[in-house]
Amino acid sequence: MLQKTVVTDLEVSGKRVVVRVDFNVPLAGGAVADDARIRAALPTLNYLIEQGARVILLSHLGRPKGAPDPAFSLAPVAPALASLLGRPVRFVADTVGPEAQQAAATLSEGEVLLLENVRFYPGEKANDPAFARQLADLGELYVNDAFGTAHRAHASTAGIAQYLPSAAGLLMARELETLIQLFSDPARPFTAVLGGSKVSDKLGVIRKLIEVVDTLLIGGGMAFTFEAARGNATGASLLERDWVEPCRELIGRAKEHGCQLVLPTDYVIADAFAPDAVTRVVAADAIPQGWMGLDIGPETTAAYTAILGAARTVFWNGPMGVFEMPAFAAGTRGVAEAICDSEATSIIGGGDSAAALKAFGLTSGVSFISTGGGASMKLLEGAELPGVEALDNKKA
Numbered sequence: 001m002l003q004k005t006v007v008t009d010l011e012v013s014g015k016r017v018v019v020r021v022d023f024n025v026p027l028a029g030g031a032v033a034d035d036a037r038i039r040a041a042l043p044t045l046n047y048l049i050e051q052g053a054r055v056i057l058l059s060h061l062g063r064p065k066g067a068p069d070p071a072f073s074l075a076p077v078a079p080a081l082a083s084l085l086g087r088p089v090r091f092v093a094d095t096v097g098p099e100a101q102q103a104a105a106t107l108s109e110g111e112v113l114l115l116e117n118v119r120f121y122p123g124e125k126a127n128d129p130a131f132a133r134q135l136a137d138l139g140e141l142y143v144n145d146a147f148g149t150a151h152r153a154h155a156s157t158a159g160i161a162q163y164l165p166s167a168a169g170l171l172m173a174r175e176l177e178t179l180i181q182l183f184s185d186p187a188r189p190f191t192a193v194l195g196g197s198k199v200s201d202k203l204g205v206i207r208k209l210i211e212v213v214d215t216l217l218i219g220g221g222m223a224f225t226f227e228a229a230r231g232n233a234t235g236a237s238l239l240e241r242d243w244v245e246p247c248r249e250l251i252g253r254a255k256e257h258g259c260q261l262v263l264p265t266d267y268v269i270a271d272a273f274a275p276d277a278v279t280r281v282v283a284a285d286a287i288p289q290g291w292m293g294l295d296i297g298p299e300t301t302a303a304y305t306a307i308l309g310a311a312r313t314v315f316w317n318g319p320m321g322v323f324e325m326p327a328f329a330a331g332t333r334g335v336a337e338a339i340c341d342s343e344a345t346s347i348i349g350g351g352d353s354a355a356a357l358k359a360f361g362l363t364s365g366v367s368f369i370s371t372g373g374g375a376s377m378k379l380l381e382g383a384e385l386p387g388v389e390a391l392d393n394k395k396a
Contacts, residue, residue, distance in 0.1 A: 018058060022371060045112070061073070096131065144387055147370070268330070314342065
């Protein structure tokens with residue numbers, strides 16, 4: 001799966017290099033509210049600038065419906081990027097039209113151009129060959145550094161690579177190397193922590209983890225489908241009824257592979273999904289009707305902390321509860337602190353886990369945070385990533 005060609009293998013000096021980045025950042029008041037994804041792209045961008053490339057950036061932001069929408073413009077990203085690079089970044093409110101073509105054609109060596117949101121065009125998500133060719137015509141080389149969108153077969157992530165010599169960016173290469181190494185030769189004990197809302201979203205990666213890890217800790221809303229699988233009542237908790245039997249099969253599969261699949265022994269429950277709800281702590285098999293579990297309980301948090309403290313490799317994806325509400329944040333915070341306090345190599349699978357670490361001020365305490373939650377899950381379950389597979393072409 002790991003792409004053989006990276007940006008440092010290309011001769012980029014003086015060339016127009018189209019770079020797919022992931023600048024899908026939150027905005028507030030017309031400015032970038034969190035620049036983590038922009039910072040993640042800096043190693044590749046600085047390398048290209050130092051080598052004298054003419055850099056043309058493509059990205060999406062939000063979920064516009066295939067048409068221009070000012071709420072999802074990349075315009076606020078340009079000054080944020082310029083500040084981080086310490087040099088001007090030109091923004092053009094166009095992607096494949098005459099203005100974009102002219103701006104790309106007249107770039108000087110070391111200059112950076114950011115084009116408008118690629119998802120303003122229906123051809124992007126449809127991976128339309130004609131639109132992909134228009135994107136390719138902007139440059140002479142293509143670099144994909146957007147791991148967060150690598151699981152999408154879109155024009156700017158996959159289609160464009162059919163028309164230009166292509167390579168992975170430094171961030172993309174590091175993501176792939178780190179996540180592949182996680183499964184190929186982990187230090188043991190290897191413990192995985194999975195949470196989040198739905199088990200259906202993570203069935204494939206759970207099956208794969210069971211084959212590799214020594215211990216799998218389950219939390220979050222997905223835990224209640226496992227609770228139903230082992231015969232416990234779940235009250236008004238989140239429950240995917242169609243996935244109860246698959247969870248039962250996963251419990252059996254874990255035993256067959258010698259993986260210790262650990263479920264919570266207690267939960268923090270509430271009478272409503274609200275920050276000021278009435279709360280109680282109950283045993284896993286004692287959730288009353290009408291009440292919902294919104295966090296793992298203190299007994300479970302202590303048990304998970306002990307297991308994580310003994311681990312030498314940890315993979316974590318998904319919070320243990322509704323950590324955005326203080327009343328239901330203790331479980332996620334406890335797991336995050338245990339991972340940071342351990343001596344294990346710790347890999348965080350992006351998404352809500354990364355958001356939780358940031359909320360708790362613990363980002364610096366882990367070894368690696370993936371920039372792509374969905375992409376990392378697909379990679380770990382063994383699925384092909386179109387944005388990576390497309391780079392392995394004969395033009396490279």
